[in-house]
Amino acid sequence: MSSYHHGNLREALVQAAVVLGREKGPDGIVLREVARRAGVSHNAAYRHFADRDELVREVARVGLDELSAAMQARVKRVRVTDPVARARRRLRETGKAYVDYAIAEPGLFATAFSVVALGELDGPYEHLSAALDECLAVGFLPPEKRDGAELSCWAGVHGFSMLYGTGPLSEAPKKERDADLDRLLDRIDDSLRG
The missing domain is CATH 1.10.357.10 (Tetracycline Repressor, domain 2)
Incomplete structure (x- = not known):
């Protein structure tokens, strides 16, 4: 897992989600896992995306x-x-x-x-x-x-x-x-x- 430190968190979350999409398709894109891979709390992810559908x-x-x-x-x-x-x-x-x-x-x-x-x-x-x-x-x-x-x-x-x-x-x-x-x-x- 690479930790997010600074910069554009939204883009880091999208890129983590893209990796999951490549690996597992749309069902594999889970906000908690995206946040974990980006090195942030899942609450931080929800500040950038209203819900999972928006991220997908x-x-x-x-x-x-x-x-x-x-x-x-x-x-x-x-x-x-x-x-x-x-x-x-x-x-x-x-x-x-x-x-x-x-x-x-x-x-x-x-x-x-x-x-x-x-x-x-x-x-x-x-x-x-x-x-x-x-x-x-x-x-x-x-x-x-x-x-x-x-x-x-x-x-x-x-x-x-x-x-x-x-x-x-x-x-x-x-x-x-x-x-x-x-x-x-x-x-x-x-x-x-x-």
């Missing part, structure tokens, strides 16, 4: 920010010059980054989606919307298929993430998981094509 929301924000950054980084690495191929690849990389993060950070991923509402998913949801808008702009995605496309794409990769992250397929070899993800992303690509 802070941890969820960290997870969503990390997921958003991972998606953005993958999209930026796309170097395809053909506009249609580039748009399709960026959408695909958005999905891959989502799944990769969920597999690499199952506790924080679960925490991120345990308490947030759709309106709070600004980063990851905006990246998906931007990728779909780009597919529309280059003529790959027809206008009549654009409305609601986020939901089908998101449901596909989120469901996949749950199955392979902590669900019944979590023990599948990486090679098999990657091949299955490619097939899923191919189906999404096919469904969006004009």
Whole structure:
């Protein structure tokens, strides 16, 4: 346990809670344990957070920010010059980054989606919307298929993430998981094509 001595106690509590979220998911974030890890009394923690839910929301924000950054980084690495191929690849990389993060950070991923509402998913949801808008702009995605496309794409990769992250397929070899993800992303690509 590292003791808190001075500085920003709220941030120290959030960071301790993030560690617990990574280790145990949202159910593992307990205010008393967060305070203990930060080296303060649980009463001190309650001066910064009204309740456990407020703290879990802070941890969820960290997870969503990390997921958003991972998606953005993958999209930026796309170097395809053909506009249609580039748009399709960026959408695909958005999905891959989502799944990769969920597999690499199952506790924080679960925490991120345990308490947030759709309106709070600004980063990851905006990246998906931007990728779909780009597919529309280059003529790959027809206008009549654009409305609601986020939901089908998101449901596909989120469901996949749950199955392979902590669900019944979590023990599948990486090679098999990657091949299955490619097939899923191919189906999404096919469904969006004009």
